Amino acid sequence: MRKPKCYVLFSGGLDSRLALQLLKEQSQEKKFDVIAITFLLPFATPCKANSFFDFCRSKHVKQKIIDCTKGEFFKQYIKLVARPKFGYGAGMNPCIDCKIFMLKKVKKFLKDGDFVATGEVLGQRPMSQHYKALMVIEREAGLEKKVLRPLSAKLLRKTIPEEEGLVDREKLLDIQGRSRKKQIMLAKKYNINFPSPAGGCLLCEKIFAEKLKDLLKRKKPDEIMPRDIMLLRIGRHFFFEHFKIIVGRNHQENEILKILKNKDEKIFELKSKPGPSVLLQGEIREESIKKAKELVLQYSKHEDEVVEK
Ligand code: SF4
Numbered sequence: 001m002r003k004p005k006c007y008v009l010f011s012g013g014l015d016s017r018l019a020l021q022l023l024k025e026q027s028q029e030k031k032f033d034v035i036a037i038t039f040l041l042p043f044a045t046p047c048k049a050n051s052f053f054d055f056c057r058s059k060h061v062k063q064k065i066i067d068c069t070k071g072e073f074f075k076q077y078i079k080l081v082a083r084p085k086f087g088y089g090a091g092m093n094p095c096i097d098c099k100i101f102m103l104k105k106v107k108k109f110l111k112d113g114d115f116v117a118t119g120e121v122l123g124q125r126p127m128s129q130h131y132k133a134l135m136v137i138e139r140e141a142g143l144e145k146k147v148l149r150p151l152s153a154k155l156l157r158k159t160i161p162e163e164e165g166l167v168d169r170e171k172l173l174d175i176q177g178r179s180r181k182k183q184i185m186l187a188k189k190y191n192i193n194f195p196s197p198a199g200g201c202l203l204c205e206k207i208f209a210e211k212l213k214d215l216l217k218r219k220k221p222d223e224i225m226p227r228d229i230m231l232l233r234i235g236r237h238f239f240f241e242h243f244k245i246i247v248g249r250n251h252q253e254n255e256i257l258k259i260l261k262n263k264d265e266k267i268f269e270l271k272s273k274p275g276p277s278v279l280l281q282g283e284i285r286e287e288s289i290k291k292a293k294e295l296v297l298q299y300s301k302h303e304d305e306v307v308e309k
Contacts, residue, residue, distance in 0.1 A: 004113035010036035012052030014194040015119030022150040036063040043202040082221040093203035095128035103141035115161045122152035122176040243282030275300035
């Protein structure tokens with residue numbers, strides 16, 4: 001007989017590691033399989049790919065990767081970020097819509113008796129982890145009572161796998177709030193290493209949000225390419241009405257700007273001395289070229305002629 005499957009949304013952060021640990025512990029006795037689902041999202045900060053692969057391997061858990069950094073999923077995700085049904089958090093982070101998006105993708109794998117789990121903690125994040133938001137997320141994803149949050153399960157309504165005895169509710173937890181103390185104690189108990197909570201999602205950062213807002217003013221969501229998002233991640237950005245300039249902050253960024261340059265854009269640099277590469281996008285005319293050249297000099301340590309490269 002087919003064993004039911006539990007799909008754990010696994011970002012690699014501490015909470016999702018603990019959720020996976022708790023369910024893996026129950027899975028042998030309760031006879032279900034645990035599968036980790038990791039989403040690669042366009043605005044995630046560089047992931048600790050090896051560390052999350054290693055963790056799943058060490059727990060003998062299969063891991064599926066869903067790549068939303070390109071192709072159709074990228075387009076869908078950008079549309080969602082541009083016009084979220086449930087609005088933004090402090091930055092341009094549409095957390096409720098983002099979670100619904102991920103759950104809807106996972107729902108496609110579900111067969112009879114399967115369920116989903118996440119590392120969400122009640123009250124940990126103001127926008128998407130209060131009780132009502134958690135319920136909205138599972139309802140909108142078409143997964144009512146099929147999303148188990150093992151870290152806070154005892155504070156939430158019973159899910160179907162708990163009702164049916166597939167998961168033992170008594171062995172789940174009742175963590176709530178923003179403090180990470182309990183999770184850190186559990187990490188010690190289970191000997192779980194975890195990445196620092198810094199980083200995460202660029203959409204939550206105010207400066208990044210400004211850059212993204214500007215991009216959405218210049219392009220329709222369906223015109224935005226992965227390259228545009230890569231450019232938002234690097235350099236100093238200067239916005240003008242009909243053009244935009246990006247100044248590389250170091251050698252690596254200068255090289256990336258040159259690689260990502262489109263045919264209708266221009267790169268300016270010092271003629272023979274080291275300095276920043278500057279990418280000019282939008283209208284190429286006297287005024288924009290003058291500004292780009294000024295910025296090359298402004299961020300250079302040397303005096304030299306500025307040339308187009
Ligand atoms: S922080 Fe970013 S990745 Fe996480 S739910 Fe919100 S929008 Fe999605």
